[in-house]
Amino acid sequence: MEIVIILLGIILDRITKLWAIKTLLSGKDIVIIKNFFQFSYLENTGAAFGIFRDKLMFLTVITLIVVFAIIVYLFKFKPSSKILRISLAxxxxxxxxxxxxxxxxxxxxxxxxxxYKDVYYFPTFNVADILVSVGTILLAFFIIKEDGYGK
Structure with a gap:
């Protein structure tokens, strides 16, 4: 199950990014909901919210370490919790x-x-960012549930 989720997530992310490059790179934004939601091309040299800008090697190494650690965890401990496996995938x-x-x-x-109009702009993001965010929220939910905080 995890491998299917991982592959589908990567494929969806790649397809949407290739679409963005082809469609939005010219600088023409696509407004979905005026003053609220649009597609707008951005090249991000950092991580979430622009942290670690221009630290390509650092971000690459950290990502490889985290992905490797999660994969080792999944194979070594074979967690029985479906929500944990899905969140990590x-x-x-x-x-x-x-x-x-x-x-x-x-x-x-x-x-x-x-x-929100020209008042507030949430940092521009992509499908991969959504996957990491949803996975992190699910992981937090699992941790809270397992530790008894949710009881």
Whole structure:
């Protein structure tokens, strides 16, 4: 199950990024909901929210270590929790999706832009970022549930 999730996540991320490059690289944004949601091309040389800007080698090495550690954990401990396995598969697929960009382009292709008029702009992101975020939220939910905090 994890391998299927990882492969589908990577494929979805690649397809959407290739679409963004082909469609949005020219600078023409696509407005989905005026003053709220649009597709807008951005080359991100950092990580989430622009941290570690221009630290390509650092981000690549950290990503490889994290992905390797999660894969070793999955194979070594074979967790029985479906939510744990799914959360880790989402994190791996998103991490690999952005890693592919860093290796291929030396930056990550971001294109999903949420904002409120010209007042607030959430940092531009992509499908890989969504996968990592959802995986992290599921992982937090699992940890809280397992530790008894949710009881």
């Amino acid at each position: 989402f994190i791996i697929s998103g991490a690999i999706g952005n890693l592919i960009d860093r290796i291929q382009y030396k930056y990550v292709v971001d294109f999903i832009l949420l904002h």
